[in-house]
Amino acid sequence: MLSKQTIDIIKSTVPVLEVHGTTITKRFYQLLFTAHPELLHMFNHANQTKGRQQTALANAVYAAALHIDKLEMILPAVKQIAHKHRSLGVKAEHYPIVGQMLLTAIKDVLGDAATEEILGAWAEAYGIIANVFIETEAEMYKQAEQQNGGWADYRAFRVERKVRESDVITSFYLVPEDGGALPAFEPGQYVSVKVHIPGETYTHIRQYSLSGGPGKPYYRISVKREDEFPNRPGGKVSRYLHEQINQADVLWLSAPAGHFTLDRMDTRPVVLISGGVGLTPLVSMLSTLTESHSDRPVTFIHAAQNASVHALRSEVEELASRASQVSLYWCYDKPTEDDRAAQAFHKEGYIDLPWLQDVVPTKDASFYFCGPEPFMRMVFGLLKEWGVASEDIHYEFFGPSGSLEAAPETTAQPQETASAQG
Structure with a gap:
């Protein structure tokens, strides 16, 4: 004391x-x-x-x-x-x-x-x-x-599959190189990936959400390639994973961690809102909700620029097809003419409160959201304006934690798909 x-x-x-x-x-x-x-x-x-x-x-x-x-x-x-x-x-x-x-x-x-x-x-x-x-x-x-299958520090995982999910996001299916068991994890958790990039003095560690549901014989991470832009360097680790890591290569992972997890004891409706690569932990939550045969009403909303950068769409639609209580909505702020012709989205532009209130049946629900900070700041503001209870608002920062109630530090557009993982 x-x-x-x-x-x-x-x-x-x-x-x-x-x-x-x-x-x-x-x-x-x-x-x-x-x-x-x-x-x-x-x-x-x-x-x-x-x-x-x-x-x-x-x-x-x-x-x-x-x-x-x-x-x-x-x-x-x-x-x-x-x-x-x-x-x-x-x-x-x-x-x-x-x-x-x-x-x-x-x-x-x-x-x-x-x-x-x-x-x-x-x-x-x-x-x-x-x-x-x-x-x-x-x-x-x-x-x-x-825990069963657990380990300390880092463990070697082999890339079983590498799957291109969109123009900028690739999934890596990872299995223990030692052939041992995989511990369970909570939907929404992440792993640290440690890599030794040739020519770099120091190792690099990045934390990536597990984008698949628990109970599989593999862990899956879905990584956005952070390309170089004016005033923003490219992501060393994300580009290394996309360009250099292939099937049968080895990555070193920490055991799953994280507090941004689905409350499985809650029986009320659940709303999952994502922007860009922020959909990864929410897909894990959706997978859990559908595969456990939960009867909770689920609204899944994903915001992206257009279909070319919209990852895991087919998988999410397949998951939803198994459960009649799941509703899906896509929001594109820069749709292509092909997107319009295919009616590939439900809303053009940014998520706003009237539209949110129209597609979400009730504010008496658990809201989970993740994405770039400007996007999360926008969603947080909409939920507070709607009067959603603070204890029902759950979100995850990619990178160091911050406050969505603080003054914004960026002029980026709300649905930009940059993560901060690098």
Whole structure:
């Protein structure tokens, strides 16, 4: 337990963190990678370049300071981050390193304003928060390894099939190279894929949602190729997977992780809304709902630019054909003339509230959505405007977590299909 004095000191730094939080976390990562370059094997370099990781850490530090007297308030965020840490291979021995660099970064940025009293309070608070993470992640490692077919760290998987799903998305069907069992996973979870790209100094790790339903003799990931655009580099890992990895090649995977999962105990209607490659965890959820013969009404909405980049359409339609309670809707914001001639979509343009209310029978439902951040921000705003209860709104960020209620940081169009996985 923290003393009242420590709590008061930490809370007094909240306004400072609100202003200088990202500057502190940028300095933190500079210090961390200079002193421990080996940790670059674990981090997504693209998220570092874009500043997403720094912003996510700043938000986490700010939340910890704000709720330092009621740390139970941040436990959901702790579990979400802990899933990512376990998937990446973060271990207890990393936390003292992080604590040391964080305190140094605070001192470097705030200068004399970071008194010994403030640094001492933060050291004490960090120790308690770090222990929460360490204990939570230790239990997750134990569960991942001890479940039937489970394993620790990374396991070799062979590419059984490689299937082109659209102009930009390809699926990889993966089976354990050792021939052993596959552990179950919850629909919506992801795996970390670790690759050694020839010519690269460091290994690269990316997290990809499992796009198939549980219970299959394989895991499937469906990866969007992130091509190079002006002011945006191409995705190293996604292009490597698309261009270099083929049938019979080996990839290294962590055990499934993630908190964005279908609540199978809920019996109410479920609404699955995706944009671009964000459909991958939702297809897993749809597969589970149809293959378990659930009688829950399901509305599946997918937004894409047009049919050429609309992945897994045939599979989703086949799943829906087995269950009369499933309704499908396609929303294209840049349909081709062929799309129009084939009547390949239900709405042209972006999802809006009148249309959403027309195709979704009730707001008393569980809503799950995933996609590019501008798309998710749009969907979140529509659901809040409709009056959907906060506890019924579930979403997943590709990459570092953020807030959909914060001011947008991009001018991208809502249905752009870029993921942030790289």
